[in-house]
Amino acid sequence: MAKILIITGRLAEPIIRKVLTETKTEHDVEVLVTPFQVAALLTTEYVAQYLKQHVIKDYDYILLPGLTRGSGRVVEEVIGVKTVKGTVNAYDLVDVLRLNDLSILSPDIPADEVLGNIIIERDKKILKYIEDSLTDENSINIGKLRVPLTPPPIRVATEISETHLLDDEKLIKEALRYVENGTDIIVLGFEALQSHPDKVYKAVKTLKKEFNTPVAVDSFIPSEINSAIEAGADMVINIDLTNIDKVKVVEKEVAVVTIPRDPTTSTIPKDLNTRVELLEKSVSTIRSKGFEKVFADAILEPFGYLFPSLLTYYIFKQRNPQIPLLAGIGNVVELVDVDSIGVNASLVMLAQEVGISIVLTVEKSVKAQGSTLEVKIASQMATLAQYKKSPPKNLGISLLVLKDKKRYDVEFEKEYDIVEVSEKVRPYVLDPLGIFKIRVNRELNCIEALYVGRKGRVLIRGRDAETIQSKILELELISQLSHAMYLGKELTKAEIALQLGKNYVQEVPLFIRPKYIKF
Known part of the structure; x- marks a missing residue:
């Protein structure tokens, strides 16, 4: 147990006392309220001088607000008590007060960041432990990548659609984007009904030269499959009972994904048992041809x-635990x-429960863009949750983007005048100095603000609203306060759109609240 003195401002005091009331902490905690209204305005120099006016003794720690400017060492040198920073938001002090040992906290970095870093480091160790546990007995190598027979971890494969339409530069750029977002396998997709064996060969060779990441080809056309294997592809997706006899190039080190296509009808049967039996027969047939690394894909259907x-995958896995599974989730997302x-x-969470080792995603449509990163994070969350035998929550990483787990209330001073604002907006008066056209440039991954006015035409580029606003002020391209407020609003919208992959249209709301149909 430690004796702790919490330093705060007047506005945060009620929140901190509420936290102390509701938190069962083993520590002896006292609160000292400074004359400042907002704790974030405190400096360590001020706190040190303020504490000199009080009798500070027998404390093990002084806990500063997380946003206090300066180092806690300044206070510690003056007062003689170890001084560390707490959380940015007073509500989160509960996480600090639950610690047995506060010595892990920093005099310079807010506790949120310190605790977050500790959790992330623990997560890294767990993920590395899972990776290191993969052996020849419980995994299959695809190129240099080990894929477990049964997850965790789930591997992420991302398909580049219509590869035959891309030149080398665009192909490498696209592949690099997916690799940077965490994909484990690059999959090349081609035209469904038209054969491009030469382009398959060239594309595989290009990516094998540029990346250490395994390269797969998704095609059921035999000539393309043969070219892919000849070019050194690490995996071929879509060999089945309808085309296996036409595959002339066999390489035992190449992984093969097979599906339950009925050779008599060239369709995927709806009956679960029939589908499972066809898939088992397909795996057996492909192995008999000389391919040793065979994955099964029962075909994941859209909602409805x-x-x-999913049950087909589960039944197959229960009957064939040594055969790894792949599932394409792109269609479900698209539809x-x-x-x-x-x-x-x-x-991804369902895939791990079922025992699927690879999930295949695709980012062809606008609404599916960003899926590689989302799937990668979800796969790590699933791994951590299974290791900890817990739900995928409070893991240190998350996919909470549009919503938060906690609600933070901001306290105001008690005395103020209230001005109610009507919904009517006064007509906007154009700035005589000029106007701005704003857009999000997806190709360059930036925001662009085009000035047109008395000072000519100037295009300003940046990745966030603040830097663009600063440059506009520096160049003196506005003359009205209302124009500055307008630009602040629109540039912030553009920044959010850039981050989330949403469309940005100037003067159009970024979000529209969904509504159900009343009848």
Whole structure:
């Protein structure tokens, strides 16, 4: 148990006392309120001088507000008590007060960041332990990548659609983007009904030269499959009972993904048992041809048919625990008008429960962009949750983007005049110095503000609203306060749109609250 003195401002005092009342802490805690209204305005020099006026003794720690400017060492040198920074928000002090040992906190960095870093370091050790536990007995190598027979971890494969339409520069750029976002396998997709064996060969060779990441080809056309294997592809997706006899190039080190396509009808059967039996027959046949690394894909159906198809994977895995599974989740994401982040997370969690080792995603449509990163984070969350035998919550990483786990209330001073604002907006008067056109440039991943006015035409580029606003002020391109407020609003909208992958249209709301149909 430690004796702690919490330093705060007047506005945060009620919050801190509420936290102390509701938190069962083993520490002896006292609160000292400074004359400042807002604790974030405190400096360590001020706190040191203020504490000199009080009798400070027998404390083990002085806990400063997380946003206090300066180092806690300044206070410690003057007062002689170890001084560390607490959380940015007073509500989060509960996390600090639950610590047995406050010596892990920093005099310079807010406690939120310190605790977050500790959790992330623990997560890294867990993820590395899981990786190191993969052996020849419980995993298959795809190139240099070990893929478990049964997760965790789940591997992420990302497909580049219509590869035959991309030149080398665009192909490498696209692949690099996916690798940087965490994909484990780059998958090349081509035209469904038209054969491009030469382009398959060239694309595989190009990526194998540029990346250490395994390269796969998704095609059921035999000539493309043969070219992919000849070029050194690490995996081929879509060899089945309808085309296996036409695959002339066999390489035992190449991984193969097979599906339950019926050779008599060239369709995927709806009956679960028939689908499982066809998949087992397909795996057996492909192995008999000389391929040793065979994955099974029972075909994941969109919502409306999702559960039966998931059940097919589960039944197959129960009957064939040594055969790893792959599931393409892209169709499920594409065929539902819901933000991809929630759909991807849910599908990855289900995939781990079922025993699926690789999930294949695709970012072809606008609403699916960003799926690689979402799936990667979800796969790590699933791994950590399974290791800790807990729900995928409070793991140190999350996919909470549009919502938060906690609600923070901001306290105001008690005395103020209230001015109610009507919904009517006065007509906007154009700035005589000029106007700005704002857009998000997806190609360059930046915000662009085009000035047109008395000082000519100036295009300002940046990745956040603040830097662009600062440059506009520096160049003196506005002359009205109302124009400055307008630009602040629109540039912030553009920054959020850039971060979330949403469309940005000047003067159009970024979000529209969904409504249900009343009847």
